[in-house]
Amino acid sequence: MYDLTQLGENTYCFNCFSNVGIYKLNEKDVCLIDSGDDKSSGKRLMRTLDEKGWNVKAIVNTHSHTDHIFNNQSLIEKYGCKVYANSNDIAFMNDSFLNPAFVCASNPPKEMLTRYYVHQPHYGENLDKADLPLEYIPLPGHTGYMIGIKTPDDVFFVGDCVVDPITFRKTKIIYIYDIAGFLNSIDKALNVNAKIYVPAHSTPTEDFRPIAEANKNTVNEVAEIVWEECKTPLSPEELTKAVADRLGYKMGYSQYMTVQSTLKSYLTYLQQQGKAQTYVENNRIYWKSIV
Numbered sequence: 001m002y003d004l005t006q007l008g009e010n011t012y013c014f015n016c017f018s019n020v021g022i023y024k025l026n027e028k029d030v031c032l033i034d035s036g037d038d039k040s041s042g043k044r045l046m047r048t049l050d051e052k053g054w055n056v057k058a059i060v061n062t063h064s065h066t067d068h069i070f071n072n073q074s075l076i077e078k079y080g081c082k083v084y085a086n087s088n089d090i091a092f093m094n095d096s097f098l099n100p101a102f103v104c105a106s107n108p109p110k111e112m113l114t115r116y117y118v119h120q121p122h123y124g125e126n127l128d129k130a131d132l133p134l135e136y137i138p139l140p141g142h143t144g145y146m147i148g149i150k151t152p153d154d155v156f157f158v159g160d161c162v163v164d165p166i167t168f169r170k171t172k173i174i175y176i177y178d179i180a181g182f183l184n185s186i187d188k189a190l191n192v193n194a195k196i197y198v199p200a201h202s203t204p205t206e207d208f209r210p211i212a213e214a215n216k217n218t219v220n221e222v223a224e225i226v227w228e229e230c231k232t233p234l235s236p237e238e239l240t241k242a243v244a245d246r247l248g249y250k251m252g253y254s255q256y257m258t259v260q261s262t263l264k265s266y267l268t269y270l271q272q273q274g275k276a277q278t279y280v281e282n283n284r285i286y287w288k289s290i291v
């Protein structure tokens with residue numbers, strides 16, 4: 001944790017809960033890929049940058065989840081750097097409350113206003129304004145517009161396109177907005193010509209296929225669980241309880257909202273596959289598997 005690994009001639013990874021990519025633009029200037037998940041990762045990152053004598057010229061974010069943009073504002077204050085992202089994520093960066101509001105689909109209650117969901121708002125610019133030698137590859141699924149970022153050293157920072165497969169196998173549910181997109185983006189990432197892949201929440205690897213396949217297997221397993229549970233028609237709330245009980249979860253409010261939001265995305269995925277349908281009866285929404 002908090003150490004710096006060189007992955008290519010000019011490419012480094014600062015290891016923390018949400019890995020930060022560092023690409024050296026010249027002897028002094030670097031650009032960052034994401035900015036870490038909390039204050040301590042930010043402090044340790046800045047100390048490492050100082051030790052190396054590096055100046056942050058820009059940050060490019062894979063997506064605008066709080067654990068990837070948490071230190072954007074403090075880095076802007078220290079280095080006067082620019083922040084680049086796609087236009088959808090810029091809107092989330094500008095507004096502290098869009099992330100929790102999006103997960104809740106409502107004005108978020110105080111239980112959602114934690115450091116996991118709320119960040120300091122800041123200004124970002126569109127990727128097409130970034131004059132950086134990086135390649136931006138759309139990998140939608142985890143969020144609607146997430147991107148992967150490849151450096152000229154063929155190091156590919158894939159954000160949350162995949163997560164650590166061992167953790168995923170245990171927890172089963174990570175936040176995913178679009179299940180079909182998530183599966184497609186894993187295949188897309190596999191076809192990118194990269195020497196090293198860097199998932200945000202796992203160790204850099206030269207062999208992406210096992211982690212890719214393990215992530216796809218877990219997603220398909222959860223889709224199967226949702227399909228099985230909905231053989232008896234269930235409301236989204238009933239489904240959330242059924243799946244969480246089955247997986248042995250003891251959820252707090254914010255985890256409940258994330259899990260429910262993701263399970264609803266699984267229901268949409270099953271509907272897209274012709275494996276589930278929804279209807280409203282007696283003022284309740286039901287989902288039913290097509291057997």
Ligand SMILES: [Zn+2]
Nearest residue numbers: 063065142160
């Ligand atoms: Zn994320």
